[in-house]
Amino acid sequence: MNALPKRCSAYHVALVGALAIIIVISAGAAAQAAPFGIAHPSGGSTFQSGPLGWIFAQQAAFYRSLSGMIRASKDDRTAVWGLLGISFLYGVFHAVGPGHGKAVISSYLVANEQTWRRGIVLSFVAAGIQAVVAVIIVAVAAVVLGATARAIGSTVHVVEIVSYGLVILIGARLLFVKGRSFIGAYRQRRRQPTSHAMSMSSRNATGLLHRHVAGVLHCGHCREDRPNHGFHCHDDHCHEDHASAWSHAHGPEPAELGGAGGWRRGLSAVIAVGLRPCSGAIIVLIFALAQDMFWTGIGATLVMGLGTAITVAAIATLAWTARQAASRIAGAQAGIGLLAMRAIEVGASALIVAFGALLLAGYMSSEQLWMFTG
């Protein structure tokens, strides 16, 4: 890996760098899009419009058939199975569209080294919380308190604002930690200009020096990160075995990922995104309640959540895979590769803040749903 030809190395670095830049730019574009009502992303994405358009048409059709199936379940208990099936498909298809915290969870997985298993569990927890929050809101507000749609609307509104606020906080914290980490890696790199230049100058020496530089940088990275970084960096990473140190350069051992601290942080992120209930689920629940089918509605909502979880987990897997690939590419590039990884993490953290801000700025659009109900 370390003995790659020079031209190819430059290519990899450029690619990883470009990736980071694209992420950061798209964060900026996303932040601009909603509040100022400009920059429609719909132009030019024709290759997506076919399958995605079809998916959205399907999910709309599923949604519209839910009410009929709830009513049918009233007289015919076997119709419940059909309802659950459609609810599941609706969840799967519906979650392909915007929302359900996919973007935040994906960004979180790009910003942090996580095991794939944890990414999946976090996705399921987020979808589960979303479904449960919808059930709790309707159970308490509608069943217990007999609240009006207006009151339920404002409750959802408050929950949304809290959720988006938390997403911004989590993103801001990550941005701070990752930003420091990036600056640290950058400074470390600045301090090693000679050895890096030398490593580039001789192909024979490249392997050895790269390993050396990587080891040094990695040790520095651990030191820089230690107070705030999510991961533990053991001193033995900085021992003589630099080649093995590189293999740890982007994160902790799987065992360390499984630690309680990591779970706590991951869970805080999914709770933040999961808090916001799906308005579709709220309406389905209220409809079911009006038909004296509240328990059936709860079942449908939970199955919907399961469907949503599968889609969110699939997208989280893509994000996780992308990070793994980026980190492999970066692994071939001592110093600059590490720096690029840090840049990607900073970009992903910035995205989380941007998503939170975008959602907070955009929450006005949901007010329309209450336009007929006050």
Place this chain on the structure above:
Amino acid sequence: MKRARSRACAILLLSFSPIGRADAHPHVWVTLRSEILYSAEGAMTGVRHAWTFDDMFSAYALQGMPHAKKGEYTRHELAPLAQVNVESLKEYAYFTFARADGRKLTFTDPVDYWLEYKNPALVLHFTLPLRAPASAKVMQIEVYDPSIFVDFEFAKEKPVLLSGASPQCSLTVDLPHQPTPADQLKLSQLDVTPLDASSAYGEMFANKMLVRCP
């Protein structure tokens, strides 16, 4: 290796493309019946609407509304909700847009409005008077939500009636353009990137009524 990298890049970008809010437009479905009203002199005076909301939205709107008998709501019990409805709709120009020979007409506040509950749906009745009666060779009345939050669809049978128009006038009803997959995609993104206020995108999904008089 190279291909793996391009793929990684594509995957990473794709995973970020669907951003923002949870729901795809539209959110409320309305089945539309309209009556175009004429004065004795043959001028158009207004439009009388009867909008039937989808059952899920109806249940949602009725949640917590006090009513004496389970499963039934009287016109009187629904009066406060009807009031809220027409007041809120003002901001959206009642989703009703009229042109007399291409000239824009304006409506005044609705009159004779009430809600009716026909299990499981709510029906909103209201009459929109024109500010001044108007005559035209071609009268065009469109009903649509420019932001496509509400989906309007003509009722299957007799969606539009002429009330008091000269027998020489003819009515045509144009069904809205069916959304293509590209439209579906755009609709799905409207929550994230709303249309700007001047956008007429929703107009292509308009339910058009055309009255031609000699």
